[in-house]
Amino acid sequence: MTDPVLSVRDLRTHFFTRAGVVKAVDGVSFDLAAGEILGLVGESGSGKTVTGFSILGLIDAPGRIVEGSVMLNGTELTSLPEAQLRARRGRDISMVFQDPIATLNPMLTIGQQMRLAINAHEKLGRRAAEARAAELLTQVGIPSAEARLRSYPHEFSGGMRQRVAIAIALLHRPSVIVADEPTTALDVSIQAQILYQMRDLAAQTGTALIWISHDLAVVSSLATRLAVMYAGRIVEQGPTATLLRDPRHPYTAGLIASLPATSKPGEPLAQIPGTTPSLLSLPPGCPFAPRCARQTPACTEEPALTIEADRGWRCFHPVGQMHEEPA
Amino acid sequence: MSDQSTPLRRFWAEFRENKVAVVALVVMVLMGLLALFASVVSPQNPYDLANLSLMDSRRPPGFVGSGGYTHLLGTDPQGRDLLSAIFYGLRISIQIGLAAGFVSLTIGTFLGILAAYLGGRIETLIMRMVDLQLSFPAILLALVIVAMLGQGKAQLIGALVAAQYAYFARTAYGAAKAERGKDYIEAAVATPLSTRLVMLRHLLPNCTPPLIVVATVQIANSISLEATLSFLGLGLPVTEPSLGMLISNGFPYMMSGRYWISVYPGVALIILIVAINIVGDQVRDQFNPRLRR
């Protein structure tokens, strides 16, 4: 494996709230190679969004990165002062949010906003900047891009606005883009178009992507690697195909089995019992143990990371080994 | 499944964290108690003319009068003990503030929710009337109404209500309009439940937070509005002086060094209004989801 562009080690982001300390991210580690697409999958409260925000240093009080390291192209980001971090955001690493309307200024045309984004990091003449902006809009699939530069955000549909947000994220050819559920609010037909284009763009530009989503099917259509999060930890990660065909962690296996597409119509679905745990009152040891069919007394200890070839998991009783049928 | 407590208890736990607001609440309650037990705590009944002696009028704080006790805050032009007069004045001010506040709350909320729920012509009719009224200054409206109705407690409360119900109607309307579109109202309508039930059991309880905030502010406003009217001589009869009238009574003597007659009732009025407003601010902050942690 080549040197990773982004390397996250033992990242811990905690929120110090009135009710107690919420360990939203608690020991997350992964590497991202150039051009790689990592799917970060998890349910609400699993810490996937906070992980994304932590990488960009966008955690506000009462939250704080309490431990760990985020290395981008060899630079440690967690200890960087805000001014230097800002200089890198948008240039070396950028973010696409779920709701594009919140990130676009309603009072400025798309062209003005893209010029501002360009000039934040490099001096470029008006004409050159507009040419770059139009080129990127075309790349993300916006027809007659030059004319659309003079449009305001409200004149675009939801899908088109998200394409604009992606184009802005791509302006400086960053090494890494963190995309937080960017297609969740969109219709399936538009989502398919955007996923298709993102896959191409990542391959063309060599930009690495972290695609955060709750939808296993969506990320697996895009990502080369998957990381499954539960209660602030990555419980399993590995190449998409391996992980989906042969999951090790009972949670991953349960998620795949509970998808309606994987069982016969009308039959009860294989369900994971219980509810997602409150981060304020996690059980000791494996956080999934209370919902897990395979739990034993050993599970009150925190399971260590088991690494096998290009994949890893945190479980004492992994599924699918020794040729047994998946649960 | 974390939180077992009632909404009220959580509210109080959060309120307690703001020390200034707690002090303001204590002051507010204390002034309320002083007003309630004015006849017990006051050295003198300032409304009982038999108790008053013109010999004691306009005496400075600390003067020992014909009654044999010390007038801590001095006396007014009628020879009333100022401290007692302030306690009794507080009682009247708070009484009128609360009464006007609650009556306008009831009327305003009813109109606002009705307009938001029913929509159409009724909505237009009610809300345009409210808008029209909000475009006049409250004091002007109150002045005109008092001038028309004449003096007296009921008339004064009527004037204050007429001047203020529109604020409640606006607030209730805004809140109800926002709640009206939510799924739980739709779910109640879809059951189906009667209009009356939906309005009373679902819409009204969910509109209360902003109404409580407006109510605290408006009670403070009623008190100062009443003080203003009394100061101008349009409030209550001279025999039952509210704080505004006490201030007005001392006004001619301000320049002759007898400051206390106006200043002490003024200070009492200010403390009361500031305390209510601080409590109101804290309540508003706690109800504002954007400021929540």
Place this chain on the structure above:
Amino acid sequence: MTAFVKIDGVSRVFGPNLTTGEKIAAKLGARVETRSVHAVSDVSLEVRKGETLGLVGESGCGKSTLGRLIAGILPPSSGRVTIDGVPVMTHGVKATTRVQTVFQDPFASLDPRMKVGDTVAEGPITHGLTTRADAASYVAEWFRKVGLDPVWADRYPHQFSGGQRQRIAIARALAMKPDVLICDEPVASLDVSIQAQIINLFLELTRDLNLTTVFISHDLSVVRHVSDRVAVMYLGRIVELGPVAEVFGTPAHPYTDALIGSVPKLVLDGDELVRFETIKGEVPSPLSPPAGCFFHPRCALATPECSRDMPLMRPVAGRAEADTRAVACHHSEQLVPG
């Protein structure tokens, strides 16, 4: 099979809600939107006793509006909905308790200031299904049926997770003893691991209580799993209708075909793990739908006929009757030769 729920030429038009000022401005030539949206246009459908009809389509296709029309929450602009021959609405007011609704977002559909037990009991008490004295045991019975501990009846909605709230919302709907249940995206806002629990509960309850159900969802895999028949909507019209396996297996409308193609699917045993295709373009504005077939600007099969004539629902090739399988397309034979 006879129709139990009958939706007869139902349309719903949303006019722009103009204030007096806007009306005057529009008269004076200002750019005020005065066009209306045909959220649901001339939909006729029948749902049989005990069946689950899936209603799919993208956002803005009118599926939720149609659900509200069937549920008696919105009065139709024209046409009518009957259950067992009895109209759902009379004079714009819901006249029956036989149809109940489960809403998408359980965080919004429960009154935050009412104990959940009271929320469940309120309707049955009002409509005489139980008395105030027996309400507690009545609620407890429904709590047990949806898998909730009856002691939780005294709690407020904020004390529950999303899945538990949706169970409460289901209990509220079923405690009214309806014959027909409208489920408007009931699992869309739930976590993946919770979705399966709610779908299973839904399957169990509809079977045990012999409910007739309209299941609205944008998630084709969920609809495929729970439905007997499915209706596909596009811009306020039904474009295809039929048994779920047939519609999803051999779609007769190019839109259905494209919609199925654009859903990312896990194909765990195929060569390619995940497969999806894209439809070109976007859904046109419902304010100014295209002439002829609404789908023709995005359709690969479109001919000049399609931009001229609106296709009507007709039996799919090889079918005798429109109610077994129907499609609104001039060229469906190219997809299903019959």
